[in-house]
Amino acid sequence: xxxxxxxxxxxxxxxxxxxxxxxxxxxxxxxxxxxFMAVWAPKYDIARFGxxxxxxxxxxxxxxxxxxxxxxxxxxxxxxxxxxxxxxxWVIAFxxxxxxxxxxQNYSVMPGADQxxxxxxxxxxxxxxxxxxxxxxxxLQERIQRGEGHSQVVLKQERGxxxxxxxxxxxxxxxx
Amino acid sequence: MADALPFSLGGNxxxxxxxxxxxxxxxxxxxxxxxxxxxxxxxxxxxxVRIALEVEGEKVKTxxxxxxxxxRCFEKEAENATWTQIFPYTDxxxxxxxxxxxxGYALAVEKLLGIEDQVPERAxxxxxxxxxxxxxxxxxxxxxxxxxxxxxxxxxxxxxxGREWLWELLEEVSGARLTHSYVRxxxxxxDLPEGFSAKLREVLGKxxxxxxxxxxxxxxxxxxxxxxxGVGVIAKADAGAWGLTGPVARxxxxxxxxxxxxxxxxxxxxxxxxxxxxxxxxxxxxxxxLEEMAQSMRILEQALAEIPAGxxxxxxxxxxxxxxxxxxxxIEAMIAHFKLIxxxxxxxxxxxYSFTEGGNGELGFYIVSDGTGRPWKCRVRPPCFANxxxxxxxxxxxxxxxxxPTFGMINMIGxxxxx
Amino acid sequence: xxxxxxxxxxxxxxxxxxxxxxxxxGNEWARVAPCAWRRVAEFLxxxxxxxxxxxxxxxxxxxxxxxxxxxxxxxxxxxxxxHRVRLYAGVAEKDPAIDTxxxxxxxxxxxxxxxxxxYGVRFAGHPDLRRILMYPxxxxxxxxxxxxxxxxxxxxxxxxxxx
Numbered sequence: 050x051x052x053x054x055x056x057x058x059x060x061x062x063x064x065x066x067x068x069x070x071x072x073x074x075x076x077x078x079x080x081x082x083x084x085f086m087a088v089w090a091p092k093y094d095i096a097r098f099g100x101x102x103x104x105x106x107x108x109x110x111x112x113x114x115x116x117x118x119x120x121x122x123x124x125x126x127x128x129x130x131x132x133x134x135x136x137x138x139w140v141i142a143f144x145x146x147x148x149x150x151x152x153x154q155n156y157s158v159m160p161g162a163d164q165x166x167x168x169x170x171x172x173x174x175x176x177x178x179x180x181x182x183x184x185x186x187x188x189l190q191e192r193i194q195r196g197e198g199h200s201q202v203v204l205k206q207e208r209g210x211x212x213x214x215x216x217x218x219x220x221x222x223x224x225x
Numbered sequence: 226m227a228d229a230l231p232f233s234l235g236g237n238x239x240x241x242x243x244x245x246x247x248x249x250x251x252x253x254x255x256x257x258x259x260x261x262x263x264x265x266x267x268x269x270x271x272x273x274v275r276i277a278l279e280v281e282g283e284k285v286k287t288x289x290x291x292x293x294x295x296x297r298c299f300e301k302e303a304e305n306a307t308w309t310q311i312f313p314y315t316d317x318x319x320x321x322x323x324x325x326x327x328x329g330y331a332l333a334v335e336k337l338l339g340i341e342d343q344v345p346e347r348a349x350x351x352x353x354x355x356x357x358x359x360x361x362x363x364x365x366x367x368x369x370x371x372x373x374x375x376x377x378x379x380x381x382x383x384x385x386x387g388r389e390w391l392w393e394l395l396e397e398v399s400g401a402r403l404t405h406s407y408v409r410x411x412x413x414x415x416d417l418p419e420g421f422s423a424k425l426r427e428v429l430g431k432x433x434x435x436x437x438x439x440x441x442x443x444x445x446x447x448x449x450x451x452x453x454x455g456v457g458v459i460a461k462a463d464a465g466a467w468g469l470t471g472p473v474a475r476x477x478x479x480x481x482x483x484x485x486x487x488x489x490x491x492x493x494x495x496x497x498x499x500x501x502x503x504x505x506x507x508x509x510x511x512x513x514x515l516e517e518m519a520q521s522m523r524i525l526e527q528a529l530a531e532i533p534a535g536x537x538x539x540x541x542x543x544x545x546x547x548x549x550x551x552x553x554x555x556i557e558a559m560i561a562h563f564k565l566i567x568x569x570x571x572x573x574x575x576x577x578y579s580f581t582e583g584g585n586g587e588l589g590f591y592i593v594s595d596g597t598g599r600p601w602k603c604r605v606r607p608p609c610f611a612n613x614x615x616x617x618x619x620x621x622x623x624x625x626x627x628x629x630p631t632f633g634m635i636n637m638i639g640x641x642x643x644x
Numbered sequence: 645x646x647x648x649x650x651x652x653x654x655x656x657x658x659x660x661x662x663x664x665x666x667x668x669x670g671n672e673w674a675r676v677a678p679c680a681w682r683r684v685a686e687f688l689x690x691x692x693x694x695x696x697x698x699x700x701x702x703x704x705x706x707x708x709x710x711x712x713x714x715x716x717x718x719x720x721x722x723x724x725x726x727h728r729v730r731l732y733a734g735v736a737e738k739d740p741a742i743d744t745x746x747x748x749x750x751x752x753x754x755x756x757x758x759x760x761x762x763y764g765v766r767f768a769g770h771p772d773l774r775r776i777l778m779y780p781x782x783x784x785x786x787x788x789x790x791x792x793x794x795x796x797x798x799x800x801x802x803x804x805x806x807x
Contacts, residue, residue: 076266078273078295079640080320083366083403087392090385105268122779123273123294124800126265152313155298155793156786157778164798164806176403204803293777300762301786301793336669465697465723468751481698481723577669578701578719578730591717593705606701606719614754643777 060196067111067137068190069099074110074134076127079117081144084176093179098186107133112189115162118146118153124165131166137199141185142168145175167204258286263628265294271370272639276616276632280625288620288628290613295639303603307569308334308410311603316404318605319641322363322584324355324395326641327408332489333579333590334410337572340539347535348412349490354425354528355407356490357521358395361432362388363584363636364472364514371511371633372443375452380439387435390428397421410570411545412538422529429522436518444512453508457619457631460505467618468611471586472513473635477505483582495527510634544570569598578606585609585636607641646672646727649694656687673730681716681733682743688720688729689748696720699749700728702756704735704763708789713737714765718745735765744770762787 075085088095095101104110107130119127131140142162145151148171150160162168169192172185197203264275277289299318303311315330316323331352335341369384392402397418399407407413443449459469461478474481482499484492500516502509538545542561551558574596580589586608593602612635620628650665650672661680666673676684688696700719707715712734721728735742744767745752756767757776764785767773775782779799784791 077271079297080317080403082271083320086366086370086385087389087402090389091382092386092389103268105266117273118295118297120294120296121796121799122296123265124798126294128800130266153297153302155301156791156795156797157296157298159796159798161806164802165800167803178402291776293775293779296777298786298793305793339669463750466699466749466751468699468701468749468755470698479723486726575668576671578671578728587700589701589719591701591703591719602705604701604703610754610758611699611751614751618750 061194064194064196068193071100071112071139071186071190072102072104072110073100073112073114074105074107074130075103075114075116076130077116078119078123079144079146081117081146081176084179085114085116085143085182088179088182093183095183095186098183098190100186107131108135110134111138112141113138113166114141114143115147115166115168116143118144118151119159119162119165120157121159122157124159127162128165136201138201139170139189139193140166140168140200141170141172141189143172143182143185144177145173148173151175167200169200169203257281261625263625265291268374271633272637272642274613274637274639274642276620276628278620278625278628283624283626285620285623285625285628288617290616292610292613292639293643295643297640297644299605299644300603303600305599307598308572308600309565309569311600312406312408313404315605316406317640318607318644319363319584319588319609319638320403321366321638322359323403323405324352324359324407325363325581325583326588327406328352328356328490329579329581329583329588330590331408331410332581333577333592334572336577336579337575337592337594338410338544338570339573340411340541340544343539343541344412345536345539346491346533347416348537348539350528350532351413351417351537352408353490353492353495354417354525354532355395355398355405355413357524357528358391358425360521360584361518362391364518365391365432365436367634367636368439368443368511368514371630372439372449374629374633375449377443377449380442383435383439387432390431394421394424394428397424409538409545411541412536414538416537422532425525425529429525433519433522436515440515444515450508452627452630453511453634454506455504456507456623456627457634458504458506459615459619463615463618464505467615469586469615471583471608471612472510472517473612474586475500476502476509476513478503481587483580483587487580489581491528492524494531495524497521497523497527507630507634571596571598572600580606583608583641585612585638585641605641605644607644609635609637609642613637613642646729648725649688649696649727649729650674652691652693653684653688656691657684671728671730673732675732675734678716678733678735678742681731682745682748684731685718685720685745685748693725694727694729695722695725696729698723699745699751699755702745702752702759704759704765704787706763706787706789711736714740714763716742716759716765739766740764741766741768743768746770761785764788 142148147162150158170185170189258279258281261278261280265273273294275291279286315326318326365384365388369381373381396402399405459477464474464477464479480501497520500513502513547558552562572594576593578591580587589606591604595601661677664675688694698721700721702718705715714735716733718731761775
């Protein structure tokens with residue numbers, strides 16, 4: 050058997066393990082968080098797909114789910130959390146606010162989380178039904194199985210951009 | 226040399242960083258005040274807020290609550306939208322009880338228009354019914370999230386299951402589970418579906434059982450009581466001076482409920498009690514919310530029994546869209562429809578402050594109109610903005626672990642606080 | 645229904661501090677001279693006939709092009725007497741400033757910070773006047789009528805290829 054056969058099978062096995070053991074980081078900001086809670090809840094159980102455990106630390110998670118509106122003030126925070134995650138990492142933008150800014154077009158709302166981090170799957174809806182959230186998760190899992198690369202890789206391929214660690218000056222008082 | 230160090234070992238020995246010799250010291254560990262940020266992305270900061278703590282060991286010395294991470298510019302958007310287009314924005318204010326925001330805003334505009342007594346009675350009953358269902362979902366979410374943060378996950382699943390049934394019911398009524406936009410100026414957009422009363426009664430029975438289960442798990446649970454009793458005490462004298470309203474104020478003993486003191490819609494026809502606490506600690510806030518859900522269900526039973534038949538929106542073409550069959554068949558109705566959609570309904574110039582009982586307290590809408598189809602200013606008086614401000618006074622002196630249930634029981638909803 | 649409040653205000657302040665009073669849509673209101681803002685507030689809180697002990701709301705209205713441009717609007721309520729009142733104070737556009745009400749009701753703290761953040765009105769004597777809803781690097785006052793709704797001031801450079 051040629052060596053590539055084993056390499057392919059190994060890659061398949063690793064992807065299979067990755068897709069069914071996603072540790073999610075729910076970056077919850079707004080109303081979509083309520084629907085996201087419903088996705089966790091027993092009726093639309095997300096545990097069936099292996100992505101049950103929320104890990105509220107970027108060091109321990111590999112799926113960043115941006116749930117809700119991202120404001121300009123929140124931008125550096127979101128970016129820093131994304132930077133702290135280890136590769137491979139994937140991003141789901143949950144809801145129209147995280148995808149494109151929703152119906153908010155004003156001085157404070159960032160028009161989509163993909164302005165500052167690369168996004169793999171966009172889920173429209175205001176808020177999306179839980180079935181849409183599960184569909185997005187399944188789409189992402191199929192993508193992981195196909196070995197299409199995570200968000201950093203895709204961004205490099207599509208836009209030729211390497212996402213550097215953003216240098217964000219920490220502030221203590223006054224927010225930032 | 227040693228003074229340039231950011232810290233110093235206590236006692237009478239000072240050790241310079243970088244030196245090989247490490248002398249033994251006979252002092253205490255350093256007790257400088259350490260800054261610690263909780264949030265804005267934190268599992269217990271539901272909604273998104275940063276509490277910049279300065280801690281000494283585990284005790285909090287100062288707490289600076291920094292909000293604004295969800296500022297979605299409700300007022301600026303409202304100044305650019307017609308009066309009816311603002312309803313979806315109000316949904317996203319207190320997004321766990323959206324119907325209550327819709328109702329509050331509609332009442333304010335109806336006051337300015339002067340048509341508050343022309344709203345049909347059936348519409349008023351429907352507003353009360355969906356409003357109280359929203360209040361139950363608000364308190365369910367608050368208690369569920371608060372319990373989850375204290376690691377009572379089972380309670381979270383049971384109460385969210387109860388909330389799910391109510392959302393399915395509201396989805397039949399309005400078409401959306403969470404952001405309904407169901408209320409309109411002059412009434413509601415459509416009538417209740419067939420068989421709604423029977424379904425609601427059945428769901429209320431099931432929700433009662435779920436709440437009773439959660440109550441059994443929490444109320445006399447030693448761990449829960451130890452974490453909540455005597456923690457985060459707010460004095461009654463502070464409640465008025467800091468502008469607290471709603472369950473947070475009632476838990477301190479300040480008996481103010483807009484539904485009882487200044488009844489609006491048809492609340493004066495119902496027989497219900499308002500639970501008032503005594504100590505103002507976290508447990509009182511939890512108990513007040515638990516009891517308020519039972520009282521809301523009482524109101525719902527009475528409203529379902531008394532609701533009359535009739536139209537659900539006022540019959541004035543300058544205010545409400547005409548019926549669809551008329552719009553398609555008569556020219557007057559079509560022109561009225563066109564004008565209402567394009568211009569917005571014209572509200573006479575003036576100002577009004579209209580207040581209702583939202584999920585968190587007195588939800589006020591201060592509306593300034595200049596006579597056109599768009600508001601000049603549409604301000605929301607957010608109850609949890611004032612409720613959250615008192616944390617700067619309550620948190621110092623608590624442990625870091627106490628911040629979590631205290632913040633949870635204040636029930637800050639980001640959409641309402643930051644608007 | 646809150647006529648007693650307006651009457652007591654007119655009795656308590658006779659030197660022209662109460663410019664105008666009225667009632668519209670069931671809300672009693674009074675326009676107060678800005679120099680007497682704090683004294684009127686303390687009077688309303690302490691007077692036994694009015695007893696305004698619940699601080700409800702403090703905001704600002706941009707009345708462009710009228711002079712004075714900003715109206716600071718205060719809503720008060722009395723839990724025992726169950727009456728409410730609205731107070732206005734006109735603040736000029738050039739260097740808008742008015743007294744703080746934090747010593748009278750501590751709850752005014754955040755509301756005044758928000759009025760400063762959104763409109764630029766300074767509150768003299770406020771213990772901690774800084775932005776509350778917007779980030780400190782934000783320039784300008786967004787709810788003024790001349791601030792365009794869609795003028796963003798991003799904190800972070802966008803990824804290339806973003807719209």
